[in-house]
Amino acid sequence: MLFKYAIVASLIFIASCSQHPAQPVSTKLLHYYQQTTQKPYDEVLAELEIAITEHNFRITGHSRVGKVIRDRGSKNFPEYDTIQFCNLTHAETLLKLDPHAVSYMPCNVVTYQNGGNTIIKTHLLPVNSDNEAFNRFAEKMNHKLKQIVDFGAEE
Numbered sequence: 050m051l052f053k054y055a056i057v058a059s060l061i062f063i064a065s066c067s068q069h070p071a072q073p074v075s076t077k078l079l080h081y082y083q084q085t086t087q088k089p090y091d092e093v094l095a096e097l098e099i100a101i102t103e104h105n106f107r108i109t110g111h112s113r114v115g116k117v118i119r120d121r122g123s124k125n126f127p128e129y130d131t132i133q134f135c136n137l138t139h140a141e142t143l144l145k146l147d148p149h150a151v152s153y154m155p156c157n158v159v160t161y162q163n164g165g166n167t168i169i170k171t172h173l174l175p176v177n178s179d180n181e182a183f184n185r186f187a188e189k190m191n192h193k194l195k196q197i198v199d200f201g202a203e204e
């Protein structure tokens with residue numbers, strides 16, 4: 050009986066030393082791109098919407114979290130917004146390159162007030178995956194996302 054336990058323990062130990070398969074792109078650490086501006090908040094939102102459509106994306110959602118919290122009674126709650134957007138051609142390409150990358154969709158830009166400034170932030174696609182075609186696509190998409198953020202922050 051003791052011999053069987055020794056074999057099982059040995060097998061568990063050996064299995065724990067084995068190589069794990071490469072992680073799908075979607076499990077890589079998220080990186081963000083951020084800009085700060087002192088422009089009026091509503092102007093930032095308007096310019097983000099312009100930049101998003103000029104890059105051939107369609108806005109799929111806009112959550113005005115700060116406004117809703119103020120409407121519920123927290124008078125001095127700061128602005129917080131999330132704008133979601135997508136381009137179906139880009140989405141198709143992304144999903145063909147890695148079906149697990151659906152977790153990056155839709156594209157998203159957030160804005161919020163902090164310390165008298167407006168922060169604009171978006172998450173970027175990973176560019177260091179094991180899938181070189183995905184990495185090339187991510188580089189192009191990240192460039193577009195950065196341009197959108199930059200346009201919103203430009204004073």
